[in-house]
Amino acid sequence: MKKFEEKTLNTKEIYNGKIIRLQVDEVELPDGKISKREIVKHQGAVAIIPVTDEGKIIMVEQFRKPLEKSIIEIPAGKLEAGESPDVTAIRELEEETGYTTKRENLVFVDSFYTSPGFADEIMYIYFTDKLEKLEEPVEVDDDEFLELVEMNLEEAFEAMKEQRIHDAKTNYAMMYLKASGRLSNA
Amino acid sequence: MKKFEEKTLNTKEIYNGKIIRLQVDEVELPDGKISKREIVKHQGAVAIIPVTDEGKIIMVEQFRKPLEKSIIEIPAGKLEAGESPDVTAIRELEEETGYTTKRENLVFVDSFYTSPGFADEIMYIYFTDKLEKLEEPVEVDDDEFLELVEMNLEEAFEAMKEQRIHDAKTNYAMMYLKASGRLSNA
Numbered sequence: 001m002k003k004f005e006e007k008t009l010n011t012k013e014i015y016n017g018k019i020i021r022l023q024v025d026e027v028e029l030p031d032g033k034i035s036k037r038e039i040v041k042h043q044g045a046v047a048i049i050p051v052t053d054e055g056k057i058i059m060v061e062q063f064r065k066p067l068e069k070s071i072i073e074i075p076a077g078k079l080e081a082g083e084s085p086d087v088t089a090i091r092e093l094e095e096e097t098g099y100t101t102k103r104e105n106l107v108f109v110d111s112f113y114t115s116p117g118f119a120d121e122i123m124y125i126y127f128t129d130k131l132e133k134l135e136e137p138v139e140v141d142d143d144e145f146l147e148l149v150e151m152n153l154e155e156a157f158e159a160m161k162e163q164r165i166h167d168a169k170t171n172y173a174m175m176y177l178k179a180s181g182r183l184s185n186a
Numbered sequence: 187m188k189k190f191e192e193k194t195l196n197t198k199e200i201y202n203g204k205i206i207r208l209q210v211d212e213v214e215l216p217d218g219k220i221s222k223r224e225i226v227k228h229q230g231a232v233a234i235i236p237v238t239d240e241g242k243i244i245m246v247e248q249f250r251k252p253l254e255k256s257i258i259e260i261p262a263g264k265l266e267a268g269e270s271p272d273v274t275a276i277r278e279l280e281e282e283t284g285y286t287t288k289r290e291n292l293v294f295v296d297s298f299y300t301s302p303g304f305a306d307e308i309m310y311i312y313f314t315d316k317l318e319k320l321e322e323p324v325e326v327d328d329d330e331f332l333e334l335v336e337m338n339l340e341e342a343f344e345a346m347k348e349q350r351i352h353d354a355k356t357n358y359a360m361m362y363l364k365a366s367g368r369l370s371n372a
Contacts, residue, residue, distance in 0.1 A: 003256040004249040004331035015200045017224045019304050035329045037251040038203045063190040065223040066306040070189040112357045114301040118205050120252040143221040145190035168354035171298045179365035
């Protein structure tokens with residue numbers, strides 16, 4: 001699938017940071033014209049939808065500097081180089097919520113590019129309803145400040161309306177839970 | 187909602203482009219430590235889920251340079267400064283598909299931040315199943331090369347599995363159509 005491919009004439013790295021890199025590519029379009037593409041490079045991310053025995057979805061509230069406010073999201077984190085997404089899913093679950101699960105209890109839900117017009121970030125999403133409380137909390141990244149939030153699906157849809165839940169992976173996750181009927185007995 | 191607010195100590199603009207700006211903020215964390223936040227600024231975007239009388243979802247296939255491949259997406263485009271998202275929705279529908287609709291036939295579905303960890307991009311999503319074919323095609327952006335694709339919901343879920351549909355707004359849209367039962371008679 002390389003329809004309408006854009007040929008790279010040159011690539012200029014603008015910035016190489018901790019989370020993202022930015023490059024600007026000069027490209028030749030299908031009609032021979034020249035254009036520029038601004039491209040954010042990202043390692044990829046993994047999110048998990050953790051559901052308790054009581055049918056509550058465990059989420060985290062955290063301040064998001066780009067938005068200048070806090071929102072409530074399903075647990076997620078960056079994929080490390082060479083890491084399998086299910087490993088990331090369990091690590092982020094442990095670090096952010098204090099729960100864990102086994103690999104065989106992870107259900108792969110979906111993956112998608114978050115913003116394919118300007119970024120290569122891919123998001124993997126897992127689900128689990130087999131949670132165990134960790135006896136010892138694990139260390140979190142030292143620049144992350146989180147608060148746990150538990151909601152049933154109805155409360156989560158209410159929070160979406162109020163835009164306290166307001167990001168692609170979490171809104172997708174709620175729509176997935178509704179469409180799949182996974183929480184219908186909750 | 188400013189829980190765990192991060193105070194900006196200074197902001198450095200790294201890049202100011204056509205689609206995005208990049209800045210790096212030095213912030214003071216809730217525990218007094220200093221950290222950096224890489225922030226991509228974006229005008230915001232609007233997508234529309236156009237459904238024909240026959241229950242087909244109209245989408246566009248286009249090459250996405252950050253992914254180095256083509257994917258199939260619901261029609262979408264950037265919000266212009268000061269523009270109301272429903273105006274953008276109709277413009278992008280017209281430019282990308284050759285169909286139009288009236289403002290009163292747009293159903294607002296949802297909005298969400300695409301990648302709140304590093305970007306402020308917000309995505310608005312509309313739905314319409316009242317489409318009219320334009321008699322005259324409208325001009326498209328001269329660096330966009332698109333191909334129309336029509337699928338029913340079952341075909342779209344198949345394309346998601348094959349990752350020909352593979353981005354946040356479109357995967358969300360399909361999950362929404364499934365959850366809402368809007369295409370159940372299709």
